């Protein structure tokens with residue numbers, strides 16, 4: 098696993114613009130090397146803003162979108178098309194505007210989907226999707242996994258000291274009684290996140306500064322799940338000035 102690196106941008110809009118440029122470059126490089134690229138999307142304000150910036154970017158059409166596999170780190174277990182679903186927000190921000198191959202857009206099932214109101218079945222189905230695209234490890238080696246970070250240090254829908262953060266077997270879990278609404282979700286586990294080559298933790302605002310600093314100070318992932326979100330080759334914390342306010346001195350340029 099890689100040691101975290103910190104990149105600080107002046108404000109959230111610049112962070113989203115720079116992460117969008119970074120994402121386009123990473124996809125283009127992966128496609129040049131292997132023909133395809135795989136990206137894990139995140140919900141939340143920053144993750145959605147990044148996709149909006151990709152959509153507005155002149156470099157957007159440098160990507161062969163038909164050869165991009167898209168996944169989600171987590172999903173709110175709501176009916177298809179619900180405005181609070183991460184999928185709905187990602188489609189509006191970018192996915193509806195680029196020529197993706199629908200068979201490569203790997204959504205987590207909605208609560209009115211193939212498995213009805215059964216988040217455990219939806220999670221198991223997503224684990225099968227991942228396994229079908231992976232080698233014996235059961236999870237693809239995503240090129241990039243983007244994550245938002247909660248004030249208490251959650252990533253995807255893995256919350257502090259929750260069943261999801263203690264999960265050791267499954268690659269995808271159903272989350273019930275989630276402290277942040279809506280209460281029912283589907284999420285990758287931290288061990289699945291750690292299959293990614295690069296993990297980008299993106300967050301803004303002073304309310305996140307404590308969680309960022311604690312994660313970078315070597316917190317236990319059970320208490321602060323973001324501390325366990327590591328990429329095989331790169332772990333990048335993309336912050337605005339406010340979220341970086343308490344970053345330990347050893348991470349400052």
Ligand SMILES: O=C(O)[C@H](O)[C@@H](O)[C@H](O)[C@H](O)COP(=O)(O)O
Pocket residue numbers: 139140141142143144171172173183244245246247251252253254277300
């Ligand atoms: O489903 C969710 O609620 C999101 O996926 C969540 O994990 C989000 O990424 C963080 O809470 C950060 O959100 P902000 O970027 O809006 O602060």
